[in-house]
Amino acid sequence: MYKLTKIESGVCAADGFFADGVSAGLKPDGAKDMAFIYSDTLCDIASVFTTNKMTAAPIRHFRNKGDFQTNFVLINSKNANAMTGKAGIEDIDEILSALPANITNPVMSSTGVIGVRLPKDKIISGTKLFNLTTRNSDAAAQAIMTTDSFAKKIAYKVELEDGSNFHIGAIAKGAGMINPAMATMLCFITTDADITKEEMQTLLNANTQLTFNAASVDGDTSTNDTVMLLSNKKSGIYNKEAFNKALYEIMTFLAREMVRDGEGATKLVTYKVTGAVSDKEAEVVAKALSNSLLVKTALYGEDPNWGRIASTVGASGAKADEALLSISFDDVCVYDKGNLYFDEAMEVKAAQVMKKDSFTISCDLGLGDGSFRAYGCDLGYKYVEINADYRT
Amino acid sequence: MYKLTKIESGVCAADGFFADGVSAGLKPDGAKDMAFIYSDTLCDIASVFTTNKMTAAPIRHFRNKGDFQTNFVLINSKNANAMTGKAGIEDIDEILSALPANITNPVMSSTGVIGVRLPKDKIISGTKLFNLTTRNSDAAAQAIMTTDSFAKKIAYKVELEDGSNFHIGAIAKGAGMINPAMATMLCFITTDADITKEEMQTLLNANTQLTFNAASVDGDTSTNDTVMLLSNKKSGIYNKEAFNKALYEIMTFLAREMVRDGEGATKLVTYKVTGAVSDKEAEVVAKALSNSLLVKTALYGEDPNWGRIASTVGASGAKADEALLSISFDDVCVYDKGNLYFDEAMEVKAAQVMKKDSFTISCDLGLGDGSFRAYGCDLGYKYVEINADYRT
Numbered sequence: 001m002y003k004l005t006k007i008e009s010g011v012c013a014a015d016g017f018f019a020d021g022v023s024a025g026l027k028p029d030g031a032k033d034m035a036f037i038y039s040d041t042l043c044d045i046a047s048v049f050t051t052n053k054m055t056a057a058p059i060r061h062f063r064n065k066g067d068f069q070t071n072f073v074l075i076n077s078k079n080a081n082a083m084t085g086k087a088g089i090e091d092i093d094e095i096l097s098a099l100p101a102n103i104t105n106p107v108m109s110s111t112g113v114i115g116v117r118l119p120k121d122k123i124i125s126g127t128k129l130f131n132l133t134t135r136n137s138d139a140a141a142q143a144i145m146t147t148d149s150f151a152k153k154i155a156y157k158v159e160l161e162d163g164s165n166f167h168i169g170a171i172a173k174g175a176g177m178i179n180p181a182m183a184t185m186l187c188f189i190t191t192d193a194d195i196t197k198e199e200m201q202t203l204l205n206a207n208t209q210l211t212f213n214a215a216s217v218d219g220d221t222s223t224n225d226t227v228m229l230l231s232n233k234k235s236g237i238y239n240k241e242a243f244n245k246a247l248y249e250i251m252t253f254l255a256r257e258m259v260r261d262g263e264g265a266t267k268l269v270t271y272k273v274t275g276a277v278s279d280k281e282a283e284v285v286a287k288a289l290s291n292s293l294l295v296k297t298a299l300y301g302e303d304p305n306w307g308r309i310a311s312t313v314g315a316s317g318a319k320a321d322e323a324l325l326s327i328s329f330d331d332v333c334v335y336d337k338g339n340l341y342f343d344e345a346m347e348v349k350a351a352q353v354m355k356k357d358s359f360t361i362s363c364d365l366g367l368g369d370g371s372f373r374a375y376g377c378d379l380g381y382k383y384v385e386i387n388a389d390y391r392t
Numbered sequence: 393m394y395k396l397t398k399i400e401s402g403v404c405a406a407d408g409f410f411a412d413g414v415s416a417g418l419k420p421d422g423a424k425d426m427a428f429i430y431s432d433t434l435c436d437i438a439s440v441f442t443t444n445k446m447t448a449a450p451i452r453h454f455r456n457k458g459d460f461q462t463n464f465v466l467i468n469s470k471n472a473n474a475m476t477g478k479a480g481i482e483d484i485d486e487i488l489s490a491l492p493a494n495i496t497n498p499v500m501s502s503t504g505v506i507g508v509r510l511p512k513d514k515i516i517s518g519t520k521l522f523n524l525t526t527r528n529s530d531a532a533a534q535a536i537m538t539t540d541s542f543a544k545k546i547a548y549k550v551e552l553e554d555g556s557n558f559h560i561g562a563i564a565k566g567a568g569m570i571n572p573a574m575a576t577m578l579c580f581i582t583t584d585a586d587i588t589k590e591e592m593q594t595l596l597n598a599n600t601q602l603t604f605n606a607a608s609v610d611g612d613t614s615t616n617d618t619v620m621l622l623s624n625k626k627s628g629i630y631n632k633e634a635f636n637k638a639l640y641e642i643m644t645f646l647a648r649e650m651v652r653d654g655e656g657a658t659k660l661v662t663y664k665v666t667g668a669v670s671d672k673e674a675e676v677v678a679k680a681l682s683n684s685l686l687v688k689t690a691l692y693g694e695d696p697n698w699g700r701i702a703s704t705v706g707a708s709g710a711k712a713d714e715a716l717l718s719i720s721f722d723d724v725c726v727y728d729k730g731n732l733y734f735d736e737a738m739e740v741k742a743a744q745v746m747k748k749d750s751f752t753i754s755c756d757l758g759l760g761d762g763s764f765r766a767y768g769c770d771l772g773y774k775y776v777e778i779n780a781d782y783r784t
Binding site: 055085113115223306314318320321322379383384 | 443444445446447472474475477505506507508614615685689692697698699700702703705706707710711712713714715717727730771772773775777
């Protein structure tokens with residue numbers, strides 16, 4: 001038995017963690033563009049990075065360090081430090097070596113435009129503005145935003161049966177370039193739970209599959225995707241089941257928030273696929289649906305065009321049969337095992353569901369026990385506007 | 393030695409072929425919506441169909457017939473006869489059995505909305521309007537259009553060294569739902585060349601890979617994709633090399649026309665990938681580029697955002713290395729093996745290329761000899777407008 005209580009203060013919820021965001025002039029409008037997360041004792045780190053082969057410099061820099069503990073993460077937005085070769089790595093070394101002496105093995109993370117060298121001097125000047133005794137998770141969450149329209153944060157206090165407790169909290173950014181091949185975003189999770197490094201990595205991997213890797217905005221995968229879990233063990237308390245549940249809730253919430261904030265998105269849709277021959281095939285179908293342009297534009301048009309859903313299921317590569325397939329919009333079943341009972345009354349009911357900000361499209365393939373849940377959004381004019389003109 | 397001469401009259405270019413388009417009231421505005429292709433002698437057929445598992449009724453009907461010759465293809469637009477189960481097959485039987493007695497083993501092909509029964513009576517009435525002595529390939533090409541903004545047709549006279557000749561011509565439709573997994577469209581090719589059925593199928597398969605399967609508008613694959621090649625052998629003439637060249641030219645032209653007419657497209661882009669470890673990996677990269685939403689919106693914005701191209705190459709799954717990669721827009725090289733010489737002057741030059749209606753993006757991976765060429769378009773507001781509101 002354990003109890004999760006939602007609390008404020010994101011990455012500063014856990015004991016001993018500090019964070020803030022400042023403006024270093026990377027964004028043109030004086031908005032916050034640099035953040036730090038600091039722990040007053042050293043942390044173990046678990047991480048999941050992009051599968052993109054054009055891995056950004058900060059990720060290569062992290063990997064080059066091997067096994068280590070840290071007490072500091074430096075994050076900048078506006079510039080991804082990707083496709084910058086050896087110079088990109090050297091820039092990170094120079095920036096991190098300018099940090100104060102009480103910082104150990106600092107880690108850097110970047111997001112923004114690809115193929116431009118970091119404005120090193122601005123970033124080094126920015127780090128001088130950091131006050132390591134500040135607990136402002138919201139400012140940090142704002143500073144890591146790029147095309148995000150709102151900051152993303154969450155935290156839980158986890159109480160065990162004997163009254164002991166630990167904390168876990170997170171901030172994240174991610175709006176476009178969210179893909180099921182790897183959740184394309186930055187996410188930093190901090191905890192004072194007394195968890196081993198090995199278990200941190202195991203639980204982070206497993207929950208990434210079910211959450212960030214099940215979220216899609218536009219099917220692209222970036223060069224900088226990073227999920228990092230830091231633990232300073234300060235609470236001295238740990239319970240695997242409770243920790244895993246809190247981690248799952250945090251990552252599911254952030255994955256859904258990222259999709260909800262998908263570039264130009266107006267709807268958050270859960271694709272619930274059941275009856276596939278395996279969980280893997282259910283995943284293939286759910287991700288095909290969440291990535292289909294024809295489905296996404298139908299969502300935007302609030303058109304219960306179930307034919308496009310059926311066609312996408314068929315095109316996904318997974319085993320499927322029109323005589324066994326059923327499709328529902330929330331609880332309105334529009335196609336049931338070959339029965340075309342999609343009349344005008346049904347269409348009105350289904351269209352009502354589609355007007356909602358958030359709903360579920362269920363596909364039962366009628367073949368087996370495989371199931372998966374993916375999260376997607378619609379695609380409208382705003383997506384085109386944002387992405388046709390991102391750099392200028 | 394042989395000579396190809398472009399001629400008029402599309403599917404009626406070959407001896408003994410007739411075609412027309414009529415309005416049967418399927419489209420609301422009195423536009424042509426039914427077409428036929430008729431040969432006054434029986435034809436061998438080669439065909440390539442969709443890989444979508446929700447195969448439309450006309451394709452299942454065709455496959456159920458086994459091996460046969462025909463002299464008649466009936467095509468309707470506006471209704472795909474897909475997801476219509478056994479009833480969809482029975483509807484085709486009823487429609488085809490109402491055709492005149494001089495028609496042998498007729499074949500049906502449909503395109504349009506999924507999940508609605510065919511308006512059988514309207515279609516049967518429509519067939520009464522057909523005049524089998526008409527040679528109006530343009531009317532047939534118009535009748536099979538759905539969201540196409542122009543009709544697609546082409547024909548060649550093929551002359552051999554000894555002065556003998558044969559003909560090959562085609563019509564096609566396809567604007568949205570064009571995917572490299574299988575060119576999503578209808579295409580009918582007729583010839584009087586004296587080619588065997590086996591060779592027809594072999595050459596059709598090979599050229600489909602290089603043409604329709606290399607074209608992408610939005611990454612979706614429909615339930616109705618069909619490429620059909622009909623030969624009545626009337627010329628008595630055949631030469632493999634010449635026929636194959638003419639078939640390749642016809643299919644390449646139509647594939648590019650379909651992409652150029654991609655829903656809302658303003659640009660036709662050729663993705664030329666070289667230096668991959670294999671042709672297969674080059675294909676993976678070229679298709680990833682032609683399908684990437686971030687690349688497509690950058691094209692629409694005429695933004696030479698080569699970082700998105702590099703990121704998409706890296707995300708494709710193919711082997712790639714930023715230190716070996718080069719990227720060019722036509723002959724403007726913007727990234728060369730880790731050299732970031734993308735300054736303002738270069739950006740202006742690259743932006744000039746992107747203003748063109750048609751250009752080539754080349755990616756050399758610097759790893760091996762694998763190459764592939766894919767065709768894609770941009771994605772703008774118009775695509776969203778068309779697809780958010782297709783059914784209404």
